[in-house]
Amino acid sequence: MYKLGMTGPKNRLIIAPSLLAADFLSLGAEAAAAERAGADWLHLDIMDGHFVPNISFGPQIVQALRPVTRLPLDVHLMIAPADPHIAAFAAAGADHITVHPESGPHLHRTLQLIRALGKKPGVALNPATPVDSIAHVLDLVDIVLVMTVNPGFSGQTFLPSQLAKIAALRRLVDDSGRPIALQVDGGITPATARQALAAGADTLVAGTAVFASPDYAAAIASLRAAAPSPRPALIETLG
Numbered sequence: 489m490y491k492l493g494m495t496g497p498k499n500r501l502i503i504a505p506s507l508l509a510a511d512f513l514s515l516g517a518e519a520a521a522a523e524r525a526g527a528d529w530l531h532l533d534i535m536d537g538h539f540v541p542n543i544s545f546g547p548q549i550v551q552a553l554r555p556v557t558r559l560p561l562d563v564h565l566m567i568a569p570a571d572p573h574i575a576a577f578a579a580a581g582a583d584h585i586t587v588h589p590e591s592g593p594h595l596h597r598t599l600q601l602i603r604a605l606g607k608k609p610g611v612a613l614n615p616a617t618p619v620d621s622i623a624h625v626l627d628l629v630d631i632v633l634v635m636t637v638n639p640g641f642s643g644q645t646f647l648p649s650q651l652a653k654i655a656a657l658r659r660l661v662d663d664s665g666r667p668i669a670l671q672v673d674g675g676i677t678p679a680t681a682r683q684a685l686a687a688g689a690d691t692l693v694a695g696t697a698v699f700a701s702p703d704y705a706a707a708i709a710s711l712r713a714a715a716p717s718p719r720p721a722l723i724e725t726l727g
């Protein structure tokens with residue numbers, strides 16, 4: 489059953505537009521427009537052409553974006569190794585730093601490093617990466633990201649095979665008792681958002697669905713409308 493996320497303002501659904509699908513010649517304006525349109529976080533996809541078959545941008549762009557928005561900068565590292573670059577992204581103004589377990593030999597140490605730098609650590613699971621890969625590091629994790637495409641590009645098609653993983657992670661996160669965001673990334677549209685939220689996600693990354701739309705506010709509102717209405721009992725519980 490869908491459970492309201494614990495991480496957002498007033499427990500609401502978190503929408504994190506991904507700048508990968510924005511106009512790269514106007515990243516500052518695009519970030520500001522996403523904020524005005526009602527985004528909660530700004531998702532920044534960092535790709536190295538090695539861990540994934542595409543190259544995007546590095547810490548200089550994160551630093552340049554920092555002053556143009558008050559939104560948390562949700563940095564998704566698709567680079568290997570990640571450890572040597574984490575301090576640079578932290579210094580650039582990242583608020584969340586999410587890594588893939590495959591990007592280094594010591595995930596636990598990487599998460600400790602992110603936390604030691606005062607940032608919220610996340611772990612991203614590729615479509616073939618099992619739920620178990622994070623079972624023993626949940627005490628260090630603030631975000632679990634389920635990739636619903638193979639990482640590397642925006643505009644790909646949502647993989648329904650990942651819905652069972654979202655549901656399994658929902659249980660794991662609930663059992664942990666920690667306020668961990670359960671994020672879904674890749675091929676998110678209002679229709680696939682509905683499926684991901686029903687499976688237990690509470691945080692949506694959306695590239696194409698927002699930045700390829702002529703009206704970012706309407707696009708974000710459509711994603712928000714995909715959330716099932718909470719049952720009255722749940723509203724009472726949450727106050």
Ligand code: DX5
Pocket residue numbers: 506508509531533564637638639640641642643644673674675676693694695696697
């Ligand atoms: C893919 C990235 C995603 C991507 C999502 O590797 O992690 O964040 O930008 O783009 P859409 O929403 O277009 O699939």
Ligand code: ZN
Pocket residue numbers: 506531532533564673693
């Ligand atoms: Zn991403």
